[in-house]
Amino acid sequence: MSAIDLSVSIGPLTLRNPILLASGTVGYGNEISEFVDLNKIGGIVTKSLSLKPRKGNSPQRVVETPSGMLNAIGLANVGVEEFLKTKIPFLKKFDTKIICNIAASSVEEYVECTRLLTGEETISAFEINVSCPNVKEGGLEFGNDKRAVARITEQVKNVSTKPVFIKLSPNVSRISEFALAAKEAGADAVSAINTLVGTAFDIMTRKPKIKNITGGLSGPAIKPVALAKVLEIRRNVDIPIIGVGGIFSWQDAVEFMIAGASAFQLGTVNFVYPNISETMVNDLILYCEKMKIASLKNLTGSFIL
Amino acid sequence: MSAIDLSVSIGPLTLRNPILLASGTVGYGNEISEFVDLNKIGGIVTKSLSLKPRKGNSPQRVVETPSGMLNAIGLANVGVEEFLKTKIPFLKKFDTKIICNIAASSVEEYVECTRLLTGEETISAFEINVSCPNVKEGGLEFGNDKRAVARITEQVKNVSTKPVFIKLSPNVSRISEFALAAKEAGADAVSAINTLVGTAFDIMTRKPKIKNITGGLSGPAIKPVALAKVLEIRRNVDIPIIGVGGIFSWQDAVEFMIAGASAFQLGTVNFVYPNISETMVNDLILYCEKMKIASLKNLTGSFIL
Amino acid sequence: MFLENATVNSVTQIGTNVFLLNLQSDKIAKHAKPGQFVNIKVSNSNFPLLRRPFSICNVEGDSFTIMFISVGGGTSALQNKQRGESVDVMGPLGNGFSLAGNFDKAVIVAGGIGAAPFPFLIRELDKTGKEIICFSGGRSKNDCITYEMKNVLAATDDGSFGFEGNVVQLLGSEINKLKNDRIKIFGCGPTPMLKSLQQFCISNSFEAEISTESSMACGFGICQGCPIESTTNKEKYLLVCKDGPVFNVNDVELP
Amino acid sequence: MFLENATVNSVTQIGTNVFLLNLQSDKIAKHAKPGQFVNIKVSNSNFPLLRRPFSICNVEGDSFTIMFISVGGGTSALQNKQRGESVDVMGPLGNGFSLAGNFDKAVIVAGGIGAAPFPFLIRELDKTGKEIICFSGGRSKNDCITYEMKNVLAATDDGSFGFEGNVVQLLGSEINKLKNDRIKIFGCGPTPMLKSLQQFCISNSFEAEISTESSMACGFGICQGCPIESTTNKEKYLLVCKDGPVFNVNDVELP
Numbered sequence A, B: 001m002s003a004i005d006l007s008v009s010i011g012p013l014t015l016r017n018p019i020l021l022a023s024g025t026v027g028y029g030n031e032i033s034e035f036v037d038l039n040k041i042g043g044i045v046t047k048s049l050s051l052k053p054r055k056g057n058s059p060q061r062v063v064e065t066p067s068g069m070l071n072a073i074g075l076a077n078v079g080v081e082e083f084l085k086t087k088i089p090f091l092k093k094f095d096t097k098i099i100c101n102i103a104a105s106s107v108e109e110y111v112e113c114t115r116l117l118t119g120e121e122t123i124s125a126f127e128i129n130v131s132c133p134n135v136k137e138g139g140l141e142f143g144n145d146k147r148a149v150a151r152i153t154e155q156v157k158n159v160s161t162k163p164v165f166i167k168l169s170p171n172v173s174r175i176s177e178f179a180l181a182a183k184e185a186g187a188d189a190v191s192a193i194n195t196l197v198g199t200a201f202d203i204m205t206r207k208p209k210i211k212n213i214t215g216g217l218s219g220p221a222i223k224p225v226a227l228a229k230v231l232e233i234r235r236n237v238d239i240p241i242i243g244v245g246g247i248f249s250w251q252d253a254v255e256f257m258i259a260g261a262s263a264f265q266l267g268t269v270n271f272v273y274p275n276i277s278e279t280m281v282n283d284l285i286l287y288c289e290k291m292k293i294a295s296l297k298n299l300t301g302s303f304i305l
Numbered sequence C, D: 001m002f003l004e005n006a007t008v009n010s011v012t013q014i015g016t017n018v019f020l021l022n023l024q025s026d027k028i029a030k031h032a033k034p035g036q037f038v039n040i041k042v043s044n045s046n047f048p049l050l051r052r053p054f055s056i057c058n059v060e061g062d063s064f065t066i067m068f069i070s071v072g073g074g075t076s077a078l079q080n081k082q083r084g085e086s087v088d089v090m091g092p093l094g095n096g097f098s099l100a101g102n103f104d105k106a107v108i109v110a111g112g113i114g115a116a117p118f119p120f121l122i123r124e125l126d127k128t129g130k131e132i133i134c135f136s137g138g139r140s141k142n143d144c145i146t147y148e149m150k151n152v153l154a155a156t157d158d159g160s161f162g163f164e165g166n167v168v169q170l171l172g173s174e175i176n177k178l179k180n181d182r183i184k185i186f187g188c189g190p191t192p193m194l195k196s197l198q199q200f201c202i203s204n205s206f207e208a209e210i211s212t213e214s215s216m217a218c219g220f221g222i223c224q225g226c227p228i229e230s231t232t233n234k235e236k237y238l239l240v241c242k243d244g245p246v247f248n249v250n251d252v253e254l255p
């Protein structure tokens, strides 16, 4: 047992350690739990849930790119009802924070999902995925519209007393303005970043390699961008940040904390090294010992410019 | 001698082939000409020129990232006057298109640079780098402000009869809106994309690896993002596009043309494979032969969705 | 489902561009079933980034073999592995072929590298005493793999080896001889070939299982990257990596 | 300045983490001068993406050698190169040491891997019949490289080998013995060591040249990634890759 304190808090939510599993990269925890003892990590963020089940996009959904990958899953998920019925019972078994990620096509749907889920004690917090098309208002992403982000945050907070994190889109000029909008609307934290819009073509068929034409870019390739977004938020807005984007090693994770993240999420890396979230715990302890850091939370925003 | 026609046009400017060397990645051509016969490629874009010489940022200016690199050169350049005096005489010697890239901190400076350069016959066109801080108006990038982009385009066109290309910043929500602003203000083409904002930290010193704190991300890592931006412009605005971002092989270049680029620029790759712009010529011919494409320009925007 | 650092026993070239990689790995070898696959992290670097999936070609004691063609960065890295090197392997993954069913004769239908899973299946079928006949097809002689098959009939598009035409056409021309046996068809190969095989099996109402392919990010059900249309439930895709890669020929709609 | 696919003749370990790589390359070997460097594309993949710069350690006929310590992805890939492999090398790059100057005794001062360029320089100095004395320093015995040096005095921070202290302190303690010779100092090593060496040389007004380091993207002057402050012209940075890496000790301000 080490003397190092790895616990961190994201606003009102306290975690055993800052290691979270990112939405959409571990489903509802069932499969990854064969490689990771979920009781050893900070928590797990569910696949984005919508009010009704979603079938998702037709294949091809994924393709590898230099140090990254594109995905266009299309928010395939079991829906809120099925989640409560068949997924929660499994998640209940673990002593780890369950963060419910919600995706919707209208403000009302975000609110309705939250309302249906907030009663479930197993759920510790909500993460709102605003990188979704606003169907009612022309299909542009909520994530690119400050007022929409504020409205969603405010109304979701109205129906739940649990911590609400807004997961920001990186496909904007000044992400800190969106973080500020979320903060002023009552968000407890922001998650940065979701995937970057990207595409790839097959030069023989001249067709996109992803059926949906464009997809979300993730993996090590986007790490410098994600770090810059976290740093921009940290330097401009006083709100807890959950860092995510291209973390493939404990060193990457430490970079995010230095840049200002209170906790971080592992996404694409779960596909490649499914047990890294657990093995990383000890690496973080060794780093703290080496750097004489008694409490890991002191690392957050400790950059020296 | 092959029957394939590699020539392309970017609005009024016709090139021997679509291969251009990107601004800031080949200086003023002197060093790269030891590896490349500039008479064999489409043209060269100069390092961004400002009215007065610029010393640039203090080191460290570059660092490698996964499949990419960050740079914060700080637009170090010799200035318009020195360029005309000592760089043009060298460039004159080649039968290739010289595109002059201009960077400035005020609309007036953009105009003044263009005015001083447009008389030089060796210069075939201008590329306006709008990814620069607007010093007069609070230091935010021109590139994130549609009206500023339009104003610069309009006023630069007023003082030059030569083709003007606007080099767009990717750090925006909808790049096509900026392409439209440029088009409506009279731009002959847009170049997409400049670098993405990124950063990296040294986890031992907790300092940024780049002295300027943030830098521009380039290289293969950004290719999917650049392709998506080119495609977005192509599908929404009727203006010629010069594709740039992460091209490291002839296959990458072909992807950009399929996505909608009339020509493309090689940047970071010049640091690694300095002769690739010349060797690529033959690869493009072989591809056209294989695909039974008589004229390479027919590849532009030939994607099948 | 295990993560193992398997040691390379051997890399053997068995065709123009076809290789066998034998890996020392007790857990995976012990639990593998015919038709299952492994997902391999080919390098320690970001290139390639994602694991690469390969059918389990055969199992020998506490080692197993994969058969692959070198088509890109990952497979060419595999082809250059040295004996004694350690490779990060996940497996066994997915659902394999079912040896059950009331049939006396197993009909193996392989297109190109689709031959990969069959040595293992054939060995297990042998144990159950079933008769086995194999059909293997390819563009030309070099692409037609018959490794560890028995009673093989070959087909090549260019006729350079065996029947001239694709392997399903060959199967069709031979099917009368099989009409009076109770047969079960096991197919693996490129999607177009599987489609015509599926069509053939359904129209003749033959019992059949096919091993499908899809691009994959994770290989074990967490990314939703490998959907395949179900014939029974249109509300929801099946996952090639988890519900497959082997499906009953009636259960999936091929893309 | 050439681009060559050089063939690996040998990789030799000469210290705990120190290696020699000998490459067959007539053009680069023929044109190289002491203090110049080469820029190597270590792999064919994107990892590492950029070339890696290394001083030319020595030249033998139509081959040359680099000396390196394995610190990360690129150097560990180099360390695993096999004889006969081909490596993409650019060079010779930058400006080397100048053998000119009115001195009888050359004083070599190396910190750690800063010893790399000196075997080549020492050989060329020998030809001119100059006397040579070498100072080599490191954290401890293992970091103190004396490969192909002569008349070596060693310094280690922990005193595990030779003088206890850094190499510049050692030079200071020995300097009186050199006072009556006409000397020229040649230094290479980590920037902090070069700074104190520079300070020492300037305050004693010794003639000296130092080989500097900087992170680099291109290595031949096109990226502006390697600026170093000039003492004479504050309007403009010098470039380590093109104007250096070797500078007269009076010409640059070290970062």
Ligand SMILES: Cc1cc2nc3c(=O)[nH]c(=O)nc-3n(C[C@H](O)[C@H](O)[C@H](O)COP(=O)(O)OP(=O)(O)OC[C@H]3O[C@@H](n4cnc5c(N)ncnc54)[C@H](O)[C@@H]3O)c2cc1C
Residues within 6 Å of the ligand: C037, C048, C052, C053, C054, C055, C056, C066, C067, C068, C069, C070, C071, C072, C073, C074, C075, C076, C113, C116, C117, C212, C213, C214, C215, C216, C245
């Ligand atoms: C369940 C499953 C089992 C497989 N079993 C085998 C096997 O036993 N032997 C074998 O040789 N191959 C098998 N494959 C295909 C194999 O995974 C790919 O050939 C391999 O991933 C290519 O990797 P690469 O890096 O060499 O090529 P890449 O550089 O990734 O791609 C090179 C070419 O191969 C194509 N390709 C890439 N991935 C796939 C894929 N998953 N399916 C089809 N084409 C692809 C690409 O489109 C590209 O044209 C299997 C695939 C799946 C999904």
Ligand SMILES: Cc1cc2nc3c(=O)[nH]c(=O)nc-3n(C[C@H](O)[C@H](O)[C@H](O)COP(=O)(O)OP(=O)(O)OC[C@H]3O[C@@H](n4cnc5c(N)ncnc54)[C@H](O)[C@@H]3O)c2cc1C
Residues within 6 Å of the ligand: D037, D048, D052, D053, D054, D055, D056, D066, D067, D068, D069, D070, D071, D072, D073, D074, D075, D076, D113, D116, D117, D212, D213, D214, D215, D216, D245
């Ligand atoms: C002109 C010049 C000559 C050089 N000559 C030699 C030589 O003869 N022998 C030798 O061993 N090394 C030499 N170096 C340093 C060498 O280039 C780096 O050690 C090498 O690039 C590290 O690459 P990597 O991928 O192994 O490590 P990376 O993974 O790139 O980095 C590992 C560690 O090395 C540090 N590093 C990376 N690049 C440099 C750099 N350019 N300078 C200093 N530290 C760096 C990083 O900050 C990091 O801490 C020279 C550098 C320059 C600029």
Ligand SMILES: Cc1cc2nc3c(=O)[nH]c(=O)nc-3n(C[C@H](O)[C@H](O)[C@H](O)COP(=O)(O)O)c2cc1C
Residues within 6 Å of the ligand: A022, A023, A024, A025, A047, A048, A071, A073, A075, A101, A129, A167, A193, A194, A195, A217, A218, A219, A220, A222, A244, A245, A246, A247, A265, A266, A267, A268, A269, C217, C223
């Ligand atoms: C296959 C895949 C599916 C994803 N699905 C979701 C999702 O449903 N909701 C969400 O908010 N983010 C989703 N993401 C984004 C990730 O949570 C994460 O923000 C992004 O991938 C960047 O992190 P990474 O580089 O570590 O993967 C998904 C990412 C991937 C790769």
Ligand SMILES: Cc1cc2nc3c(=O)[nH]c(=O)nc-3n(C[C@H](O)[C@H](O)[C@H](O)COP(=O)(O)O)c2cc1C
Residues within 6 Å of the ligand: B022, B023, B024, B025, B047, B048, B071, B073, B075, B101, B129, B167, B193, B194, B195, B217, B218, B219, B220, B222, B244, B245, B246, B247, B265, B266, B267, B268, B269, D217, D223, D224
């Ligand atoms: C070191 C470096 C310096 C650059 N300088 C400039 C510049 O002065 N002006 C400009 O418009 N773009 C500049 N760029 C951006 C490139 O022209 C190009 O848009 C970008 O690097 C993406 O292309 P790439 O991935 O092929 O490098 C620079 C890029 C690099 C890497």
Ligand code: FES
Residues within 6 Å of the ligand: C215, C216, C217, C218, C219, C220, C221, C222, C223, C224, C225, C226, C239, C240, C241, C242
């Ligand atoms: S490959 Fe990830 S779910 Fe099938």
Ligand code: FES
Residues within 6 Å of the ligand: D215, D216, D217, D218, D219, D220, D221, D222, D223, D224, D225, D226, D239, D240, D241, D242
């Ligand atoms: S490293 Fe590119 S200019 Fe020196």
